[in-house]
Amino acid sequence: MTSKCFRSGFLLVFSVTDYASFEEIFKFHRQILRVKDRDEFPMLMVGNKSDLEAQRVISIEKAQELSRQLKIPYLECSAKVRINVDQAFYELVKIVRKFQLSERPLDFKDDSKRKNKKRCCVL
Template sequence: MREQYMRTGDGFLIVYSVTDKASFEHVDRFHQLILRVKDRESFPMILVANKVDLMHLRKITREQGKEMATKHNNHRTSGSSPSPVLWGAITPYHHMLSKCHYLIYHLTKRLCELLSTTCYFRAHKIPYIETSAKDPPLNVDKAFHDLVRVIRQQIPEKSQKKKKKTKWRGDRATGTHKLQCVIL
């Protein structure tokens, strides 16, 4: 089921709890799995640090996140969400948003501990966002919007690779040439 989401997803959020170092345990594995399923060297992904409203329980510091994002030239934002972890594919945005809280709650303990956030995200250049869904919610929607931006940045790169050769129509009598085009 997980790989099926990966095949159809246009982008991915990898979310961990800042209050649980064990949530870092599987980030690398999920990242590699996404790249393997997509058969690509890079793909739109965002790392989301969740539960930033629980400062007294925090084990992953904001400085670690900033350092990680700076070294990768990534965007970094702060926020908070009621549930600890979400790792999911964004197929249609609204569909994923409706399942967000379920995924966040049930996947908390499955993500990542053994990896140093600094080394991992330096190597993979993944944007980093901190969220909290506690009232008032902080950056929950922004995480999804940022992922859409990352996905859209990939689209021009794909279209440049698939560019067709330009067809020219020439008027031999006058020596003028016109580009054949269609307006949709």
């Protein structure tokens, strides 16, 4: 993970062929929550190099187990052969939008519904 951060969400990327990069995910997750001073924040865990099945050291099950523990979705991709790369960003955008909607005040969420409803008043 680079030191550049995004305001809206994070991709936590590790290599499925490198156990050390996988171990860093937990630390980065904890660090993001600490810096953001939140219990949750939009994140997606991504296992890269899924095309290198023969060199894989992190099983899909092990990665999914960590993603459940961290309560963030998991996706595998291969940057080299462009499998699921775009999908990772689309998924993160969905996660960010869902998070932002959940953060809005209730009155703001209901404004669109109120505008379309006709009101009547009995005097």
